[in-house]
Amino acid sequence: xxxxxxxxxxxxxxxxxxxxxxxxxxxxxxxxxxxxxxxxxxxxxxxxxxxxxxxxxxxxxxxxxxxxxxxxxxxxxxxxxxxxxxxxxxxxxxxxxxxxxxxxxxxxxxxxxxxxxxxxxxxxxxxxxxxxxxxxxxxxxxxxxxxxxxxxxxxxxxxxxxxxxxxxxxxxxxxxxxxxxxxxxxxxxxxxxxxxxxxxxxxxxxxxxxxxxxxxxxxxxxxxxxxxxxxxxxxxxxxxxxxxxxxxxxxxxxxxxxxxxxxxxxxxxxxxxxxxxxxxxxxxxxxxxxxxxxxxxxxxxxxxxxxxxxxxxxxxxxxxxxxxxxxxxxxxxxxxxxxxxxxxxxxxxxxxxxxxxxxxxxxxxxxxxxxxxxxxxxxxxxxxxxxxxxxxxxxxxxxxxxxxxxxxxxxxxxxxxxxxxxx
Numbered sequence: 001x002x003x004x005x006x007x008x009x010x011x012x013x014x015x016x017x018x019x020x021x022x023x024x025x026x027x028x029x030x031x032x033x034x035x036x037x038x039x040x041x042x043x044x045x046x047x048x049x050x051x052x053x054x055x056x057x058x059x060x061x062x063x064x065x066x067x068x069x070x071x072x073x074x075x076x077x078x079x080x081x082x083x084x085x086x087x088x089x090x091x092x093x094x095x096x097x098x099x100x101x102x103x104x105x106x107x108x109x110x111x112x113x114x115x116x117x118x119x120x121x122x123x124x125x126x127x128x129x130x131x132x133x134x135x136x137x138x139x140x141x142x143x144x145x146x147x148x149x150x151x152x153x154x155x156x157x158x159x160x161x162x163x164x165x166x167x168x169x170x171x172x173x174x175x176x177x178x179x180x181x182x183x184x185x186x187x188x189x190x191x192x193x194x195x196x197x198x199x200x201x202x203x204x205x206x207x208x209x210x211x212x213x214x215x216x217x218x219x220x221x222x223x224x225x226x227x228x229x230x231x232x233x234x235x236x237x238x239x240x241x242x243x244x245x246x247x248x249x250x251x252x253x254x255x256x257x258x259x260x261x262x263x264x265x266x267x268x269x270x271x272x273x274x275x276x277x278x279x280x281x282x283x284x285x286x287x288x289x290x291x292x293x294x295x296x297x298x299x300x301x302x303x304x305x306x307x308x309x310x311x312x313x314x315x316x317x318x319x320x321x322x323x324x325x326x327x328x329x330x331x332x333x334x335x336x337x338x339x340x341x342x343x344x345x346x347x348x349x350x351x352x353x354x355x356x357x358x359x360x361x362x363x364x365x366x367x368x369x370x371x372x373x374x375x376x377x378x379x380x381x382x383x384x385x386x387x388x389x390x391x392x393x394x395x396x397x398x399x400x401x402x403x404x405x406x407x408x409x410x411x412x413x414x415x416x417x418x419x420x421x422x423x
Contacts, residue, residue, distance in 0.1 A: 034058050034117070036154060038147050040163035041068040041139075043182045048085040050182060051093075051119065052107060059107070060120045060150060064142040093119060098328075106332050122146065130175070140168055147177050199240045200267055203320075205230065256318055261344075264323030269330060271346040273353040278342040281365035286339050293337065293363065296370065296377045300363045301388040304380075308333040313340040335360060351407035352400070358410075 035057040043050050044065070051059065072083040093105050104118035126149045134141045143161070151159045161172045161179040172179035206213075209228030216223055234240070262274045285291050291311075295304040308330045317323065326344070330336045334356055336344040343360060347353030370377055380388075391399070414421060 035158045035160055036060055036120075036150060038062065038143065038150065038159065038161050039065060040143060040161065040165060040168060041065045041072075042164040043162050044069060044086045045072060045079050045082045046164050046182065048082045048089060051086070051089055054117055056117055058104065058118050058120060060146070061122065062126075062143050062146040063122045064139040064146075066121070068139050094121075134171075140165070140171070143168075144172060144175060144177065147172065148175065151177065199234070199238055201240050202230070260317050260320055261323045261326060264320055265327045265330065265344075265346065268324060268327035269346060271348065273347045273350055274344065275346075275353045275357050276342060276344040277357065279357075279361050281361050281368055282337075282343040283341075284368050285364045286337055286341065286343070291337055291339055294367060294377055295380045295385050297363065297366060297380075298388060299359055300367070301380055301385045303335060303360065303363060304385045304389070306334040307337060308335065309337045309339070310341075311339050313338070349400070349403065351403040354410070355403045355406050 035054075036059075037054055037057055038060045039050065041064075047053070069083050069086060072079055073087060074080060093107065094101070097105055099105055101121055102123055104120045107117050107119050126146050130141060130145050130148065134144070147159060147161045158178060161169070161177055162182050163169055163172075163179060164182055166181075169179040169181065202208075205228075209226045209230065212227050214225040257276065261276055265271065265274050285293070291309070293300060293303055293307050295301045310326060310329050317326075326336060326338075330344070330346065334346060338344060343357070345353050345356045345360065347356060367377075397405070
């Protein structure tokens with residue numbers, strides 16, 4: 001068994017001598033304020049994936065932008081093709097959530113990752129009090145009015161018009177509105193629109209395609225020849241996967257929780273890695289009536305705002321609908337607390353998910369031990385939590401690099417303490 005606690009304890013003992021250097025106090029970093037970018041139609045028609053290119057910042061689409069986009073969908077030009085692609089993206093975003101549009105919709109990047117920004121659509125009539133010399137019925141002026149309105153409504157953050165039209169940007173600046181051009185002309189970015197090579201088979205696939213199925217083995221692999229309505233849509237070398245629980249190759253049967261918990265979460269959230277455990281300290285915290293993880297330490301602060309809670313335990317998860325329910329609960333969070341059950345973490349790499357799971361167990365352990373003293377916990381303020389979560393500008397390692405190095409270090413510990421574990 002891997003014993004990370006022993007590793008950390010040994011490291012702490014080896015560095016028990018106090019440092020002669022005086023402690024230096026650094027100036028707290030101010031949390032970054034999300035900008036609100038208002039997109040002109042020409043940006044979307046220039047790059048349909050611009051919806052996913054603004055990192056943690058929020059986007060706003062005026063009605064005028066949507067109407068102009070709709071008017072360009074017909075035709076065979078690149079502009080028309082891009083307009084149709086934007087419409088498909090927007091349909092996926094809107095139809096793929098039950099969130100209130102007025103509160104903004106979470107933006108999921110094309111590779112399945114969850115971005116930190118939100119998409120807002122204009123849902124009310126807006127009068128931005130523009131000069132009377134600007135015609136109110138013109139689309140450009142309607143968009144400028146929206147920017148002016150948002151600027152007045154949200155003075156605490158920067159509202160920026162993004163447009164490829166130089167005259168539009170000039171007019172915006174003349175009105176005292178922030179405006180920027182959009183630059184994203186890398187050819188490789190078009191890969192986001194390419195065929196993914198992956199297809200989830202429908203639940204009734206074998207009912208509709210298994211009647212005349214043929215199978216045979218060759219060089220250690222099992223081959224299938226199927227006929228049915230989906231065949232004409234499949235591509236050569238396409239990777240298909242099945243959530244029905246059928247064993248398509250090899251010995252044994254599919255583990256039930258993998259089918260009913262992991263598979264639906266992969267499918268619905270788009271995450272690459274799902275880890276679900278019943279680890280001791282996390283389960284202990286989830287046995288409490290109040291099982292909320294509190295930002296009462298630096299490590300716990302990193303989890304604040306990224307934990308979803310399932311407060312309804314109704315027995316073992318032995319049906320697909322339970323996994324779908326859990327997937328909707330976790331949403332864009334990294335961690336799911338499952339009361340009376342365990343915990344679940346997601347990530348884009350094994351290293352990322354493992355580090356989250358390991359750190360989570362350490363944090364749960366610390367909170368349960370602290371609560372056992374019977375004394376009140378000192379919970380960090382929202383401002384301090386934001387400062388902890390904001391990456392320092394002079395950080396030498398990215399989050400992904402830290403996750404990789406951490407995982408590789410833990411594997412070295414395992415290789416040293418339990419050689420031959422993989423045999």
